[in-house]
Amino acid sequence: MQKSERLNKIPPYLFAEIDKKIAAAKAKGIDVISLGIGDPDKPTIPAVVKEMHNAIDNPKNHDYPPYEGTMDFRQASVDWLKRRFNIDIDPKNEIISNIGSKEAIAHVFLAFVDPGDYTLVPDPGYPVYKNGTIFAGGTPYSMPLLEENGFLPDFDKIPEDIAKKSKIMFLNYPNNPTGAVCDLEFFKKAVDFCKKYDILLCHDAAYCEITFEGHVAPSVFQVEGAKDVAIEFYSHSKSYNMTGWRVGFVCGNKDAIQALGTIKNNLDSGTFKAIQQAAIQAYTAPEEETKTLVEMYKERKDVLENGLKELGWEIIPNKGTIFLWEKCPKGMTSEEFATLMLEKAAVVVPAGIGYGKYGEGYFRIALTQEVDRLKEVIQRMKDAGIRYQ
Numbered sequence: 001m002q003k004s005e006r007l008n009k010i011p012p013y014l015f016a017e018i019d020k021k022i023a024a025a026k027a028k029g030i031d032v033i034s035l036g037i038g039d040p041d042k043p044t045i046p047a048v049v050k051e052m053h054n055a056i057d058n059p060k061n062h063d064y065p066p067y068e069g070t071m072d073f074r075q076a077s078v079d080w081l082k083r084r085f086n087i088d089i090d091p092k093n094e095i096i097s098n099i100g101s102k103e104a105i106a107h108v109f110l111a112f113v114d115p116g117d118y119t120l121v122p123d124p125g126y127p128v129y130k131n132g133t134i135f136a137g138g139t140p141y142s143m144p145l146l147e148e149n150g151f152l153p154d155f156d157k158i159p160e161d162i163a164k165k166s167k168i169m170f171l172n173y174p175n176n177p178t179g180a181v182c183d184l185e186f187f188k189k190a191v192d193f194c195k196k197y198d199i200l201l202c203h204d205a206a207y208c209e210i211t212f213e214g215h216v217a218p219s220v221f222q223v224e225g226a227k228d229v230a231i232e233f234y235s236h237s238k239s240y241n242m243t244g245w246r247v248g249f250v251c252g253n254k255d256a257i258q259a260l261g262t263i264k265n266n267l268d269s270g271t272f273k274a275i276q277q278a279a280i281q282a283y284t285a286p287e288e289e290t291k292t293l294v295e296m297y298k299e300r301k302d303v304l305e306n307g308l309k310e311l312g313w314e315i316i317p318n319k320g321t322i323f324l325w326e327k328c329p330k331g332m333t334s335e336e337f338a339t340l341m342l343e344k345a346a347v348v349v350p351a352g353i354g355y356g357k358y359g360e361g362y363f364r365i366a367l368t369q370e371v372d373r374l375k376e377v378i379q380r381m382k383d384a385g386i387r388y389q
């Protein structure tokens with residue numbers, strides 16, 4: 001059976017070896033603690049679950065949904081954007097629902113990228129930006145996210161000929177995997193760059209509600225004129241513990257939204273209307289609930305950061321997401337460190353190289369385990385003599 005060229009071009013799965021070792025350790029009855037999973041460990045907020053019980057009983061919700069999302073969901077999303085960012089999005093033609101952001105991110109490349117085209121993607125970064133480009137026949141160009149630049153790409157370093165051949169730029173702040181955040185000034189630079197080279201600016205706002213130390217994540221549409229070149233991807237997954245529900249939206253430039261919509265209405269038939277009805281409740285959930293969620297991640301982050309400091313780490317400042325991004329001990333590749341952590345401490349931490357070549361030398365920790373488990377991680381590292389130096 002001959003597979004497609006496009007499938008062969010996807011980079012090999014880097015964690016196959018370590019996955020085997022994890023499975024082997026678990027089979028031996030070893031208590032493996034995984035800090036690998038970027039999936040919230042808490043249930044969906046109650047207001048959403050409660051509404052789902054009503055919504056599913058209503059036969060009006062059982063047929064095909066409108067491909068662009070129900071008007072109620074789009075209107076509620078637009079109202080939330082207005083309250084949250086003070087931005088104006090037209091519910092009629094500047095927003096569509098998605099089946100989770102991953103779906104919409106993967107599909108946007110099919111709407112804009114042809115063979116020979118480039119895309120500008122963050123490295124390290126969410127793998128879908130690169131692989132979505134490759135599926136569309138394009139070539140991803142890595143914008144390095146370097147620690148010395150606060151993990152923001154330096155647009156001046158992008159070669160002019162690449163910029164001219166690029167159709168899409170992806171940004172993602174608060175950033176997975178680095179936990180870095182950005183300000184409006186940075187978004188303004190991105191908008192200017194994309195206008196100059198006629199590039200669609202795609203901002204992935206998956207973690208916009210999970211920020212620390214008083215940081216309030218901006219929307220790219222707070223930059224004047226951003227709607228000329230930009231779209232923004234929103235997801236209920238991380239903000240409201242809804243990864244399994246597959247719902248969110250994309251908003252911004254009317255032509256871009258329509259183009260993505262045309263791809264989508266040929267490939268999928270939208271999100272179950274009952275889910276959209278329930279998802280609206282997330283916007284009206286008491287602020288307390290999001291606050292509690294963020295406080296929970298902050299407590300976990302503090303436990304790990306303080307523990308790592310005791311073990312000689314210099315912590316990388318991090319104001320958002322559910323991840324820490326830290327350096328591997330000197331002289332160790334990220335895969336070597338991940339292997340050491342598994343074999344000596346039975347702790348799973350993904351190697352930075354899995355997020356791109358500029359992720360080498362780092363590892364990611366997901367804050368999706370309870371505090372006592374995180375304390376156990378630090379204790380196991382102490383017992384195994386794993387230190388930064």
Ligand SMILES: *Cc1c(COP(=O)(O)O)cnc(C)c1O
Nearest residue numbers: 100101102126176204206235237
């Ligand atoms: C989790 C995540 C998403 C969204 O996931 P969905 O569940 O598909 O909405 C998007 N981008 C990044 C960077 C993520 O980490």
